[in-house]
Amino acid sequence: AQSVSQHNHHVILSEAASLELGCNYSYGGTVNLFWYVQYPGQHLQLLLKYFSGDPLVKGIKGFEAEFIKSKFSFNLRKPSVQWSDTAEYFCAVKKYGGSQGNLIFGKGTKLSVKP
Amino acid sequence: GAGVSQTPSNKVTEKGKYVELRCDPISGHTALYWYRQSLGQGPEFLIYFQGTGAADDSGLPNDRFFAVRPEGSVSTLKIQRTERGDSAVYLCASSPNPAGDIEQFFGPGTRLTVL
Numbered sequence: 001a002q003s004v005s006q007h008n009h010h011v012i013l014s015e016a017a018s019l020e021l022g023c024n025y026s027y028g029g030t031v032n033l034f035w036y037v038q039y040p041g042q043h044l045q046l047l048l049k050y051f052s053g054d055p056l057v058k059g060i061k062g063f064e065a066e067f068i069k070s071k072f073s074f075n076l077r078k079p080s081v082q083w084s085d086t087a088e089y090f091c092a093v094k095k096y097g098g099s100q101g102n103l104i105f106g107k108g109t110k111l112s113v114k115p
Numbered sequence: 116g117a118g119v120s121q122t123p124s125n126k127v128t129e130k131g132k133y134v135e136l137r138c139d140p141i142s143g144h145t146a147l148y149w150y151r152q153s154l155g156q157g158p159e160f161l162i163y164f165q166g167t168g169a170a171d172d173s174g175l176p177n178d179r180f181f182a183v184r185p186e187g188s189v190s191t192l193k194i195q196r197t198e199r200g201d202s203a204v205y206l207c208a209s210s211p212n213p214a215g216d217i218e219q220f221f222g223p224g225t226r227l228t229v230l
Binding site for chain 1: 148150155156157158159160163171174206208218219220221222223224
């Protein structure tokens, strides 16, 4: 069965620190990859997505992620975090094409940024 | 425009009771998904509709769970004989196209508590 692993359950950083959240998936075929963010009290929002092309994708609020096919990874990065980035981050995978389209999510990484 | 809406936002019920959770997708979105998010976990797929029909219900945990989408827009998730283990946030998402390069848009969720 397909699965998504997020390596860190809770990450605590100070403002201006750099961020990297790990995500690995287990599926040998072509995939679409996503990072969703859930700010406190809000619903899941798309941060960025990869479908094809340049494996380095840029999202909102200065976030970026790199798809490394050989490592089955899609790590999320931000060079300098802000207090407002405090949220829970979810990596998700969808099998490319077909008629299904449901997402498989990791367990999430809670990010706390200290002001 | 209006996003995905879900009602109620919170539902408290007693063990053994029947509950209905409603989802209003974004207008024009043909694909609709239900997920369940337990504490400390990422969302887990339950069922996916393409139009009025359930295209994939492989994520429903057992036959106490059922969902409908009779007119291809609003969907209702129905849970019979609720158990304490059903307590979770139930998320609905919609998408214009399940297989294309389009993300899923999530609603705020319904928090179900079974006492």
